[in-house]
Amino acid sequence: MPLLPESPDPRFVLARDNIRIATYEFGDPAGQPVVLVHGFASGGLLNWHHAGWTRVLGRAGFRVLAIDQRGHGASSKPHSPEAYSMPLLVDDLLDVLDTFLIDEALFVGYSLGARVGWQASLDLPHRITRAVLGGIPDGDPLTRFRIDEARECLETGAAPTDKLTAAYVSMASGIRGNDLEALISLVEGMRGGAQPDPENPPQQPVLFATGSEDAILEKSRTLAASAPNGTFFEIPDRNHFNAPTSKDFRSAALAFLTAN
Numbered sequence: 001m002p003l004l005p006e007s008p009d010p011r012f013v014l015a016r017d018n019i020r021i022a023t024y025e026f027g028d029p030a031g032q033p034v035v036l037v038h039g040f041a042s043g044g045l046l047n048w049h050h051a052g053w054t055r056v057l058g059r060a061g062f063r064v065l066a067i068d069q070r071g072h073g074a075s076s077k078p079h080s081p082e083a084y085s086m087p088l089l090v091d092d093l094l095d096v097l098d099t100f101l102i103d104e105a106l107f108v109g110y111s112l113g114a115r116v117g118w119q120a121s122l123d124l125p126h127r128i129t130r131a132v133l134g135g136i137p138d139g140d141p142l143t144r145f146r147i148d149e150a151r152e153c154l155e156t157g158a159a160p161t162d163k164l165t166a167a168y169v170s171m172a173s174g175i176r177g178n179d180l181e182a183l184i185s186l187v188e189g190m191r192g193g194a195q196p197d198p199e200n201p202p203q204q205p206v207l208f209a210t211g212s213e214d215a216i217l218e219k220s221r222t223l224a225a226s227a228p229n230g231t232f233f234e235i236p237d238r239n240h241f242n243a244p245t246s247k248d249f250r251s252a253a254l255a256f257l258t259a260n
Contacts, residue, residue, distance in 0.1 A: 007045055010074045013099045015092050022074035024066045027058035033102045036066040039111030041172035041183055043073030051245045056254055067096055077182035084189030089116045090123055106257050107131040110244050119194055121202035132253045134209045135240050137219035138196050142187050150184045198226035205229045207256040209249055211238030
């Protein structure tokens with residue numbers, strides 16, 4: 001017997017700017033909806049299905065909807081930086097909710113997906129009722145990302161000299177199906193946009209979770225303290241890249257999502 005349910009084929013939602021957003025449904029169609037939004041250079045299946053989240057949430061009776069954000073997975077991957085911004089990513093989420101006739105949803109996001117969740121919780125307070133935001137600090141963690149070096153790597157194969165840029169390029173390039181040009185354009189398009197601000201936190205119940213070995217741990221803890229209904233969970237023995245695979249993280253998230 002397989003440990004994970006079979007991966008469903010994607011169903012596509014047409015965003016308002018004609019970008020196709022891939023979605024994947026799991027669990028009880030009549031259950032409470034929970035939307036899963038992945039991190040940078042990942043995908044709905046990789047971040048959530050392969051890491052066991054869809055199984056755990058499905059067994060708990062939820063209607064689980066994972067999405068591939070634009071530029072990722074089976075979704076459209078435009079190469080123009082103008083195709084990427086925080087408002088566009090939040091609009092994509094709203095278009096998915098509207099297409100599936102979901103009035104209210106729980107939200108689980110990691111890294112980039114958590115940043116989208118923070119903004120969506122502010123912009124759509126009557127649609128996002130409770131959120132789990134993993135691996136999220138304040139500010140923009142990719143301001144150090146050298147777009148010029150990443151594009152040089154794409155064009156000539158020259159390895160970036162900046163360590164952070166090299167790490168992200170290596171990680172993104174190593175995942176099957178990724179389009180590096182689209183991902184670089186995403187970083188460029190989102191640079192300078194809306195960022196998590198401790199002075200303006202979501203009002204909904206929010207669980208913040210960050211790995212004990214993640215460099216952003218204390219910044220994430222500080223961000224959680226700014227939210228009036230925020231709680232914090234330190235994911236033991238996990239860094240930024242492997243935190244979504246943590247059973248402890250899944251258990252803490254499930255307890256939070258099922259709390260009264």
